[in-house]
Amino acid sequence: MMVLEQHKNDEKAPAKAGRRFKLKKAPVIFVVAATIIGIAGTASISGLAYMAGAPKVAAAKAKTASVATVTATTAQLQLIPDTLSLTGSISATDPLTIGSSSSGLVITQVNAEEGDYVHKGQVLATLDSSVLRAQLAASEARLQGAKASLVKAAQPNRPEDIGSFQAAHKQALADVQNKRAMLDQAIASRQLSRNTAVRYASLLKDGAVSQMEAQTKETEAITANSTVRAAEENLSAAQFMAQQGANKLAMATQGGRAEDVVISQASANETAASVQQMRAQIEQTIVRAPDDGLITKKLAHIGDVNLGGKALFEMIRRGNIELRAQVSQDDISRLKVGQKAQITDGTRKANGSVFLISPTVDATTRLGIVRISIPKTSDFKPGMFVTGKVERGSRTALVVPNSAVLSEGDHYYVFIYKDGIALKRQVNVGARVKDAAEIHEGVQVGDQIIGAGAGFLNDLDPVALGH
Structure with missing residues (x-):
């Protein structure tokens, strides 16, 4: 413009x-x-x-293209089997230790090996009984003499009888002296063995001797102590015999009376008791199985000297084994004798049952012991570590599909569908039964739990429900 x-x-x-x-x-x-x-x-x-x-x-x-299509299942309450999980070791139900009270005798025969199933009364081992059998023969001879003396007691005494009583009494007194000397010798030997054992124990601390040498000296000290006790018993028996001889001599010098019969009868009874004692000692040289069972350990070897109280064999009575497991005070109150259990070590399996529940709970750990019997026909061995489950009926639990429970490290989580969004929730998982998982915490009844596709989701991802 x-x-x-x-x-x-x-x-x-x-x-x-x-x-x-x-x-x-x-x-x-x-x-x-x-x-x-x-x-x-x-x-x-x-x-x-x-x-x-x-x-x-x-x-x-x-955004429209990234919306995942998922399926959801409602978290709900339902009855599930009530099981208690256990862990523990297999052990013998009734372990037995087998030995012989005969001390100082050599083992001459061993008839059982580890793994053998033996029967009650079966001979497992034999000790040398030659000395005991000789003593038995002497006792039996004395018994015959005692019986003859009993018959003679009813007759008037003769000079020969008095002389016999005098000789027997002198012999008994001499035997007392001999037994006393043997006791003194045994006491001295025991003291020497004790001193040696103490010295070897000190040398062991200094490293001058081996553990085996020290144990050998300790064993010798124990054996010496047993020898002293045996010598004391022998002396006591000899003194008794001497007293009996003195009584017999006194009665004989007084002439034949009714008391003579009593004395002879007592002598015969005493000798008979001695014979029975010797026979019992000989029987103890034969080690027998006390019951049917499985030999788990053989400690007896030919040529070994048996020590009284030492184990020669260990066995499981009747082969019965069990699982001993510790359970909490809450769980132990829900257990009952007769409840069924499944035992496994990952390879072997067996069915058992609860047969004993501890009547007490440890005051420190608050744990009690439950014992579960396992069939002897199973492949489980004492010492194996196993897991078990005890069936306790059924209970109501909040469950979700097993496939919906995902893991992240040591934690478990699920995705909850809400208003088109996937919400990630950490959960506390309990028992798993077939296709369902028990949830203790993190989910409520009625929550929509995402199943298929949950493994590809992140927290707050938009999702759409499919059919």
Whole structure:
């Protein structure tokens, strides 16, 4: 507009004709330029608007495309088997230690090996009984003499009888002296063995002798102590015999009376008791199985000297084995004798039953012992570590599908569907039964638990329920 006004004002200036020509062309150029600029501006504005809105549209399309389709199951209460999980070791139900009270005798025969199943009364080992049998023969001879003396007691005494009693009494007194000397010798030997054992124990601490040497000296001291006790008993028996001899001699010198019969009868009874004692000692040289059972350890070897009280064999009575497991005070109150159990070590399996529940609970650990019998026909061996489950009926529990429970390190979690969003929740998992998992914490009844597709989700991911 400014150019047009200037053109009108310059009509009176003919000298500027060329300039007017240029001014007449200027509006046309300006209008064309303005039009081009307008079109370009419009195009630019439209392009910028498109470029600004494109990411939102793309994001919306991408968001719509990333919504996962999942399936969900309602968390609900249902009855599940009530089982108690246990761990422990297999052990013998009734372990037995077998030995012989005969001390100082050599083992001459061993008839059982580890793993043998033996029967009650079966001979497992034999000790040398030759000395005892000789003593038995002597006792039996004395018994015959005692019986003859009993018959003779009813007859009047003769000088020969008195002489016999005197000789017997002297022999008994001599025997007392001999037994006393043997006791003194045994006491001295015991003291020496004790001193040696103490010295070897001290040397063992200093490393001067081996453990075996020290134990040998300790064993010798124990044996020496047993020898002293045996010598004391022998002396006591000899003194008794001497007293009996003195009594017999006194009665004999008084002539035949009724008391003679009593004395002879007592002598015969005493000798008979001695014979029975010797026979019992000989019987103890034969080591027999006290009951049917499985030999688990053989400690007897031919040529070994048996020590009274030392174990020669260990066995499981009747082969019965069991699982001993510790359970909490809460669980032990829910156990009952007769409840069924399944035992496994990952390879072997067996069915058992609860046969004994500890009547007490440890005051420190609050744990009690439950004992579960295992069939002897199973492949389990004492010492094996196993796991077990005890069936206690059924109980109501909150469950979700097993496949919906995912793990992350030491923790478990599930995804809950709510308003199109997957919510990740950590859960406390209890028992697992077939396709269901018990949930103690983290899920409520009625929650929609995502199953298929849960493994590909993250917390707060948008999801859609499929069929």
